[in-house]
Amino acid sequence: MAISPISGANGGSQAAFGLDFQSLLGIILTQLTYQDPLKPVDNFQFVSQLAQFSQLQQSQSLNDQITDLLAAQGASQATSLLGRTIDISASGSTLSGKVQSVSFTTGQPTVTIKTDSGQTISGVSIADISNVRL
Template identity: 70%
Template structure:
């Protein structure tokens, strides 16, 4: 009788192109496979006269699972905030805004939105025809109709 490997192939996607094992690695500094090997090693080399209590073992697994789910939730919330920020930036297109730049308040029309840095920035055209780019939407002080 041939026995296969005990380690499961966990490559589930969390909807953002990263897999669960990568998320676990980011959270704990170890891959999911490595953590499973640690648990299996703990079971293999435990003292037969003092075996690990079942409830303690299940508790450890539940804690690991909860931490992994918390990390996944955190990744999803971060993704949601990025999408919301993009939506807010695109809603500014064609609108007149006041932007705080180095303590000065500039007014102008939003001509474009860029996502090159990962967070949205706007390009502003002032009433004098000057174009100012790479302004963070966090610096927008007022939106006019």
Template identity: 55%
Template sequence: MPISPVSSTSDVNNRIDSLGLDMQSLLQIILTQLTYQDPLKPVDNFEFVSQLAQFTSLEQSRQMTDKIDNLLSVQSATQTLGLLGRNVDVQTDAALLSGVVKSVSFKDSQPQLTVETTSGEFLTNASISQIVSVR
């Protein structure tokens, strides 16, 4: 699993949120609103501050979600490494096999197990979802 560097402020500002807008675009929209507002009916300053607070809150929520996702990924990897040397039952397409977990690798951030079966054969690329029990 590759470890990504900590994002800098410019990276955060350039990221696109789930709405398809980054923080810079949102600020541009507010600036455009200010530029073309009706001088006889100006928008209340409180509204703009409220909009900025909402955009900031949205960005912080997105960042927190990203960090929680990363934390869950690391936790999953740590739990998977705890299977090394353990006896497991693995459900394959053909049968239920028992064996010992010999190695763990990660492909596309998904753990892949290599299990040595009781008959001495090696089952490679077993996924966590295939494990029925751990002893």
């Protein structure tokens, strides 16, 4: 049976069918407890399953750490824009403005800028920025 990682509702990774690593180990232990003593599970197969589950847990842990690292990097990048003048593309033209604030309301950093004409534009995604000036 192949097990593929999916994201859980709480943001943590879980194995297929919503089971975490501890639940999968519980299934293996239950299998060992109720196995037929005349036909035990092959040792190689058992160790192979444990190794696969261990590898799955390590992969999920690494994935969670990379996700956290990317979020921290995005936050750092966004806050480094405070006070800088940026250019964004809007309706086919380029707008310039100074970054006034950074917001994380949607989980992704967005900035609020004030243009030279006094217009305030909020909710500008970092991906929409085409140029950063001092």
